Amino acid sequence: QVQLVESGGGLVQAGGSLRLSCVASGRTFSSYVMGWFRQAPGKEREFVAVIIWSGESTVYADSVKGRFTISRDNAKNTVYLLMHSLKPEDTAVYYCAERSTWSPGSLTRATNFGSWGQGTQVTVSS
DSSP states (O other): OOEEEEEOOEEEETTOOEEEEEEEESSOGGGSEEEEEEEOTTSOOEEEEEEOTTSSOEEEOTTTTTTEEEEEEGGGTEEEEEEOSOOGGGOEEEEEEEESOOOTTTTTOGGGOOOBOOOEEEEEEO
């Protein structure tokens, strides 16, 4: 079982930046794929970004491409989400999650991820 703890959320003005962190424990961090999802009030959880165990491959949702960057530091058991040019529609609870496989056809599906963190709130004011 993997334990995930997110941090770094907060209130920011539109156009601002935030960096989210997710620290993992309980298993070899470098052996799993890490993803970020978000859920706004009244909406379904949606995919944001995912990164392969080595960090060499990433996938982004179209809505964040060019503004968000996912990265990882396996020595620190941490995955990051650097968010620039934030918009009010980015307001949501952001979750990190893990999975064991890199399957291009299913990377964006929340149901294919195993352990989840508790989430961190990001609020972007206009």
